[in-house]
Amino acid sequence: MYTLGEFIIENKDHYPYSIESLLRLFSSIKLASKEIHKEVNKAGLTRKIIGSSGKVNIHGENQQKLDNFAHKTFVESFKNRDVVCGIASEESKNIIIIEKHVNNNISEDKYIVLIDPLDGSSNIDVNVPIGTIFSVYYKKKKSISKNIITIKDFLQVGRQQVLAGYIIYGSSTILVYSIGNGVHGFTLDPSIGAFYLSHPNIRFPNNEKIYSINEGNYYRFSYGIRKFIKYCQEEKENRPYRARYIGSLVGDYHRNMIHGGIYIYPKTASSPKGKLRLLYECNPIAFLTEQAGGLATNGNFPILDIIPKALHQRTPFICGPKNIVNKLKEFINYEKK
Numbered sequence: 001m002y003t004l005g006e007f008i009i010e011n012k013d014h015y016p017y018s019i020e021s022l023l024r025l026f027s028s029i030k031l032a033s034k035e036i037h038k039e040v041n042k043a044g045l046t047r048k049i050i051g052s053s054g055k056v057n058i059h060g061e062n063q064q065k066l067d068n069f070a071h072k073t074f075v076e077s078f079k080n081r082d083v084v085c086g087i088a089s090e091e092s093k094n095i096i097i098i099e100k101h102v103n104n105n106i107s108e109d110k111y112i113v114l115i116d117p118l119d120g121s122s123n124i125d126v127n128v129p130i131g132t133i134f135s136v137y138y139k140k141k142k143s144i145s146k147n148i149i150t151i152k153d154f155l156q157v158g159r160q161q162v163l164a165g166y167i168i169y170g171s172s173t174i175l176v177y178s179i180g181n182g183v184h185g186f187t188l189d190p191s192i193g194a195f196y197l198s199h200p201n202i203r204f205p206n207n208e209k210i211y212s213i214n215e216g217n218y219y220r221f222s223y224g225i226r227k228f229i230k231y232c233q234e235e236k237e238n239r240p241y242r243a244r245y246i247g248s249l250v251g252d253y254h255r256n257m258i259h260g261g262i263y264i265y266p267k268t269a270s271s272p273k274g275k276l277r278l279l280y281e282c283n284p285i286a287f288l289t290e291q292a293g294g295l296a297t298n299g300n301f302p303i304l305d306i307i308p309k310a311l312h313q314r315t316p317f318i319c320g321p322k323n324i325v326n327k328l329k330e331f332i333n334y335e336k337k
């Protein structure tokens with residue numbers, strides 16, 4: 001029975017940077033996620049934490065009380081460790097600079113964290129799994145001044161991530177991460193508050209059977225995507241695939257990575273740039289996907305090679321086992337001819 005901390009130390013040779021700073025970073029992620037686990041688990045008992053906060057967030061969506069709580073909890077937790085110098089969150093329009101680092105001369109081993117504190121939060125009221133998604137970089141070495149954190153530190157290409165992961169608050173709370181040596185999952189034992197290794201070295205199974213897409217948008221999809229959906233439904237070879245979509249990225253992705261399936265959120269007529277955010281939703285999931293032997297693409301390019309231009313930029317998103325993602329790309333390419 002490995003705890004997360006023991007596992008990180010055991011695998012320290014795979015991490016090219018300071019293991020102490022990684023442990024401190026994880027300590028803030030674990031603490032915040034346990035706070036959220038506690039609130040999510042009593043959500044049915046108290047109206048204080050479920051429902052809308054009455055505010056609209058920067059994306060024009062109704063902010064849930066738990067969105068706000070999760071954002072504040074993670075930001076506070078990162079601030080209280082000496083390893084994070086800047087944070088970007090789905091719930092904050094601007095980057096958050098941690099003041100003490102600005103005054104204290106930032107060394108280059110400080111982290112930049114981008115986070116979706118509570119993804120799928122519209123599902124809180126109905127007990128569907130929700131999640132936290134995080135993406136971590138080192139502060140960019142060529143910043144104008146060592147002392148200044150700028151937006152450029154956050155607009156790094158996804159392949160530069162040093163750590164990516166998510167926490168799923170479902171039938172159990174599981175933390176899944178990668179530092180570039182595979183994908184590993186740890187389940188929280190709430191009775192003692194420790195995360196134990198439960199899913200070592202997760203890989204996408206090759207006998208893919210699931211497709212996940214919001215088919216309510218069918219007539220808003222491009223021709224290639226619609227043809228692919230029909231391909232998944234065809235009675236041929238090992239098809240039809242099973243359709244599974246709960247509308248909570250972490251929940252849909254976690255199931256697909258364990259059971260083998262493709263997740264698709266393409267551009268639609270009403271969201272021509274896609275819905276999901278590149279920096280704190282797609283990049284971390286794409287990093288895990290490649291580490292688990294799969295592919296993540298916007299349809300044309302690997303997600304991890306997209307050069308970000310804005311903090312809250314959106315992108316079409318496709319990820320899953322190589323075979324089925326490549327199949328979908330054939331339909332997209334055919335459409336272009």
Ligand code: AHM
Nearest residue numbers: 061119120121122214247248249250
């Ligand atoms: P959120 O960041 O506002 O929670 O939205 C992201 C969510 C994803 O979890 C999910 O995959 C997607 O939006 C579902 O969107 P839709 O309801 O359009 O299918």
Ligand code: MG
Nearest residue numbers: 090116119120
């Ligand atoms: Mg989100």
